[in-house]
Amino acid sequence: MAMQARDIEDLIRAAFPAASIIVEGDDGQHFSAEVVDESFRGMNRVQQQRAVYAALKGKMDGAHGELHALALTTKAPE
Numbered sequence: 028m029a030m031q032a033r034d035i036e037d038l039i040r041a042a043f044p045a046a047s048i049i050v051e052g053d054d055g056q057h058f059s060a061e062v063v064d065e066s067f068r069g070m071n072r073v074q075q076q077r078a079v080y081a082a083l084k085g086k087m088d089g090a091h092g093e094l095h096a097l098a099l100t101t102k103a104p105e
Contacts, residue, residue: 029055030086030093036060042082047104056095068103075101 032050035058039048043064052058060079067075076099080087086094 030058031055032058035083035086035094035097038084038086039079039082042078058094058096059098059100061100063102063104065104067101070103072101 032052036048036050039050039060039062040046043062043066046062046064048060048062050058050060062075062079066078070078079099079101083094083097087097
């Protein structure tokens with residue numbers, strides 16, 4: 028089942044309710060997302076991205092994941 032940008036945003040928003048989240052992409056498999064959240068302050072980029080991937084609840088796992096590719100930008104608010 029192909030994912031929609033809104034599905035990805037909803038999963039991320041559940042884990043980061045106060046975040047600024049922008050998800051783009053319309054082919055059902057390849058997306059980009061920008062997540063800006065205060066909880067990222069003090070984390071390095073790898074830690075931030077792992078937190079977001081955890082919010083996706085396995086949707087990117089393996090060859091049979093619903094989400095094939097996600098270009099991810101994360102940061103704390105300026």
